[in-house]
Amino acid sequence: MTEGLSLQTIAEAGDRLRGIIHRTPIVTTHSEPWPLGAELRLKAENFQVTGSFKIRGAFNKIAVLEQGSVQGVVTASSGNHGQAVAWAARHFGLAAIVVVPKTAPQSKIHAAQSYGAEVEYCGTTSQERLERAELIAKERGYAFVPPYDDPEVMSGQGTIGLEIVEDWPEVEVVLVPIGGGGLISGIATAIKSIRPDILVIGVEAAGAAKAWTSRLRHQRIILDHTDTIADGIKTLALGVLTYPIVEQSVDHLLTVNDAAIMQAVRWLLFRHKLLAEPSGAATVAAFMTNPEWFSGRRAVALLSGGNIDPNVLRSIL
Numbered sequence: 001m002t003e004g005l006s007l008q009t010i011a012e013a014g015d016r017l018r019g020i021i022h023r024t025p026i027v028t029t030h031s032e033p034w035p036l037g038a039e040l041r042l043k044a045e046n047f048q049v050t051g052s053f054k055i056r057g058a059f060n061k062i063a064v065l066e067q068g069s070v071q072g073v074v075t076a077s078s079g080n081h082g083q084a085v086a087w088a089a090r091h092f093g094l095a096a097i098v099v100v101p102k103t104a105p106q107s108k109i110h111a112a113q114s115y116g117a118e119v120e121y122c123g124t125t126s127q128e129r130l131e132r133a134e135l136i137a138k139e140r141g142y143a144f145v146p147p148y149d150d151p152e153v154m155s156g157q158g159t160i161g162l163e164i165v166e167d168w169p170e171v172e173v174v175l176v177p178i179g180g181g182g183l184i185s186g187i188a189t190a191i192k193s194i195r196p197d198i199l200v201i202g203v204e205a206a207g208a209a210k211a212w213t214s215r216l217r218h219q220r221i222i223l224d225h226t227d228t229i230a231d232g233i234k235t236l237a238l239g240v241l242t243y244p245i246v247e248q249s250v251d252h253l254l255t256v257n258d259a260a261i262m263q264a265v266r267w268l269l270f271r272h273k274l275l276a277e278p279s280g281a282a283t284v285a286a287f288m289t290n291p292e293w294f295s296g297r298r299a300v301a302l303l304s305g306g307n308i309d310p311n312v313l314r315s316i317l
């Protein structure tokens with residue numbers, strides 16, 4: 001049990017988020033010959049405020065901080081978390097600084113700026129950005145908002161688990177993508193607290209299989225490199241807090257290659273008119289490429305985000 005993460009903290013996060021973010025739909029799928037008797041539905045967080053689930057954790061964290069005397073917030077993510085922090089900070093009238101690599105795509109920088117954040121460029125490695133963000137936090141008295149290894153962030157992400165079980169109680173398997181592991185830690189904690197019979201399956205890119213490798217070796221492994229089109233789950237390691245939760249609460253791990261992810265992006269777009277980014281489509285890729293796990297089962301695949309870079313979308317199409 002991780003301190004600060006429980007069914008109660010997830011329910012409290014749900015109260016803070018109610019009326020602020022969308023209750024995203026669970027969309028039915030059609031027209032495919034799925035494995036015998038399988039049914040697939042999609043939790044469409046690509047429709048969420050800021051285009052991904054990340055607003056849930058960022059908003060919950062900043063809402064708690066805001067009760068103190070924080071002046072502003074800072075984070076080191078150029079991706080969906082940076083956008084979410086920018087949006088939530090603006091909601092509370094707080095300043096936000098997002099530290100991004102010199103190589104960050106313009107589309108992501110513009111999104112964070114459009115939500116009112118100040119963007120600061122720093123180096124190319126995540127270590128450089130993290131150090132810079134921590135320095136800014138110290139100098140200006142801002143709070144650092146971690147992307148995943150934080151109980152309030154995980155509690156916010158866990159609200160997805162509650163919504164899935166409430167909106168489709170017949171569900172038997174839930175597929176969740178894994179980057180640093182905050183998303184699946186929150187969801188698995190929620191689901192296992194109320195419906196331990198539901199299987200929670202984590203999905204990783206084959207080129208960034210840190211959870212799978214860690215499970216195999218019975219310790220938290222830090223990969224020496226990653227290689228995948230799915231930038232949101234392209235993470236070298238699970239967090240110090242998320243690793244034990246993944247080990248305890250996630251029933252099974254599947255990996256998917258980039259070809260399967262791209263196929264899933266196309267299928268979602270053309271068959272269901274849903275635009276998912278590669279990290280968001282990985283769960284659908286796992287469903288499609290592992291039929292033995294799903295025959296006769298009712299499954300939800302989490303479409304965790306839709307913020308796809310225009311150049312990546314062009315190359316996938």
Ligand SMILES: Cc1ncc(COP(=O)(O)O)c(C=O)c1O
Pocket residue numbers: 052079080081147148177178179180181182183184232233277279280304305306
């Ligand atoms: C679209 C998308 N899906 C999944 C993830 C993975 O979330 P976590 O790092 O909490 O495991 C991320 C993280 O940035 C993301 O942006």
